[in-house]
Amino acid sequence: MSxxxxxxxxxxxxxxxxxxxxxxxxxxxxxxQDSLAAxxxxxxxxxxxxxxxxEQEGLLFSKANRGFFVxxxxxxxxEEVFALRIKLEPDAMAKGAERASEEEQRAAQNxxxxxxxxxxxxxxxxxxxxxxxxxxxxxxxxxDLTVDILRRLHVLSERYVRKxxxxxxxxxxxxxEHREMLEAWLARDGVRTRSLTEVHVQKTMDDLAQQLDVEE
Numbered sequence: 571m572s573x574x575x576x577x578x579x580x581x582x583x584x585x586x587x588x589x590x591x592x593x594x595x596x597x598x599x600x601x602x603q604d605s606l607a608a609x610x611x612x613x614x615x616x617x618x619x620x621x622x623x624x625e626q627e628g629l630l631f632s633k634a635n636r637g638f639f640v641x642x643x644x645x646x647x648x649e650e651v652f653a654l655r656i657k658l659e660p661d662a663m664a665k666g667a668e669r670a671s672e673e674e675q676r677a678a679q680n681x682x683x684x685x686x687x688x689x690x691x692x693x694x695x696x697x698x699x700x701x702x703x704x705x706x707x708x709x710x711x712x713x714d715l716t717v718d719i720l721r722r723l724h725v726l727s728e729r730y731v732r733k734x735x736x737x738x739x740x741x742x743x744x745x746x747e748h749r750e751m752l753e754a755w756l757a758r759d760g761v762r763t764r765s766l767t768e769v770h771v772q773k774t775m776d777d778l779a780q781q782l783d784v785e786e
Contacts, residue, residue: 643729
């Protein structure tokens with residue numbers, strides 16, 4: 571596999587980020603930079619730069635003379651990330667409901683359809699489409715700075731979302747909560763959209779707190 575040079579640094583960051591978020595990169599040993607660089611057909615220098623950027627995003631951490639590692643999931647991090655989402659996301663989601671164009675509404679429906687299919691079938695890519703669904707509802711808000719912050723928070727949330735969906739029955743509940751959120755959003759009901767979003771994020775955090783407590 572090789573990379574077509576467009577913006578090599580950004581492309582590498584996106585590629586390695588998606589591998590980390592999908593669980594393809596193990597978190598119990600250092601990332602094998604030699605083999606990864608060879609697989610991608612690049613030198614180690616741009617790869618190290620990409621890994622350093624992902625460390626700044628909070629997905630990786632580095633150890634002197636040992637390289638880069640995936641950050642382990644933890645309750646304190648989950649609580650911080652989801653608490654920030656609860657502060658920012660409901661209001662921005664409500665603004666998105668009120669301001670979305672018909673084209674943006676259709677795009678959100680298409681993302682939801684794919685997310686519903688993947689979640690129902692417990693397929694790969696659920697985390698990425700969960701992120702895409704939330705951002706599709708947030709983007710029309712016009713709150714560009716807030717959405718940029720939430721985009722980063724959703725990247726940090728994605729591995730926790732995958733963790734949250736592991737127990738049986740969580741996928742059906744997630745689909746139903748997303749369906750209700752989308753219906754309110756499409757109806758331009760900002761008040762209901764705000765309420766449903768807050769409950770959805772809080773319930774996910776509550777579930778994760780119990781899961782992570784058991785594993786720590």
